[in-house]
Amino acid sequence: MTGTKRTLDAFFQPVAQKKSKVDESEDIPTTGLPSSTPSSDNAKRDRLGVLAPLQPPDALSQPPSTHPTYPHPIAALPGPLTSALATATPSSPARALSNGPALDLLYFEPFIPRRAADDLFRHLRASLPFYRVRYTINRGGSGPVDVTTPRYTTVFGVDESCVFGGPNSDHNGQGAAIPGEAPPVELLDAKTRAPIPSNRFTRAPRPLPSSLAALRDAVQQATGQTYNFCLVNYYASGADSISMHSDDEKFLGRDPAIASLSLGARRDFVMKHKLDRAAPTLKLPLASGDMVLMRGTTQGAWLHGVPKRSAKTVGDMGRINITFRKAIVRGGTENYYRYNVGDGECWRWDARKREMVEWRDKEKGDSRKS
C-alpha cells in the first residue's frame, strides 16, 4: 500500500490553492471547535467592525431537512461539522495527477480533516435513506439476469432542465438555501419557471438535504465546478464493491468533471486505461476525507472501480463515497434515480444492531415515497 502511494507521489505536482490551508496534523476536533477562532462565516461584526462572540457550536445545529420525496426527515449537520466544512476545506492542497495517457485528476489528501471526515461518515450513515437496487440485464443470448447492486446507494438532485423552486431556493435550485430550512418543494422548469407536471419523471427527483448541500458548496468552491447531483454509495463491508466502469454517459456532456469524496474505511480506488495496455494501473488507497476530482479526458479514456476486499483489510468500519456531478438533460435524472433509488425498500443504519435494516414508515406502512 505504501509502495503504491510512494510511486504515485512521484507524479504529483502541487497546484495553486484558493483557500487557506489547515494542516492534517491540525485536525479540528469536531466535537469542540475552538470557540474563539474567528470565522468569516459565523462571526458577526457590529457597525464599528468589532467581532461579536461566536455562537456556541450547538446553537448552529439546525432542524432536519424534510421533503415530500424523502422517506423520512434527514438530519442537518451538527454545528461543528458545518463550521469544519466552511472553514477547514480543502484541508490540504490539491495535487495534479497526470501520469497516464489522457489522465487528469486532482487529489486532495485529505479534503476534509480526518477526524471531521469520520464524524461526517457516522452522521451521513445514520441519517440518509439508502437502497439496495435490483435490476435486470440482458447479457448475450443467455436471457435476462437479475442483478442486485453490491452496495447501498442513494441520490439527490435534478438535471439542468429543472430547478427546485419556492421561498427557500438557493442560487442554483439544488438544495436548501439556509442550513436546516426545508428545501424548496416545487420542481420548476429551469427556463420558464413553470411547474413541472408530476408525471415528467418516472421517480420524483429529490432536492439535496441541507447536510449534502453544505458539502456540495464546499466541494464546488474547492474545485471551481458546479454540480447538480449527489450520488452516495455505502460499502458496508469488504464484500461491497463497484465494478470497473466510466462515468461518461452522454447526459453528463463532454469531458465531465466528477468530484468523488471518501469517508470512513480506507479502500483502493483502481483505475485502468480503456485501451492502452502499457498504461500503468493506478491504485489510490483512498482514506477518510480524501477527494479525487476526475476531469477532462479522464472518463473517456479510463475505467475506475473499487474491488471487493477481505474483512481483514477493511476492518468493520464501512465506507461512504459521495460523487458530485452535473447532468445536463432529463435522461441523467431518470438514470440516476433508476439505479440509485430504484423501486425497492429503503434501508437505514440501526445504531443498536450496528447494521443496515429495512426501514418502514410505520404511519404509512410503506418504505418508499417517490
Ligand SMILES: O=C(O)CCC(=O)C(=O)O
Ligand atoms: O466508491 C468510489 O470511490 C467510486 C464510486 C464510483 O465510481 C461511482 O459512484 O460512480
Ligand SMILES: [Fe+2]
Ligand atoms: Fe464512477
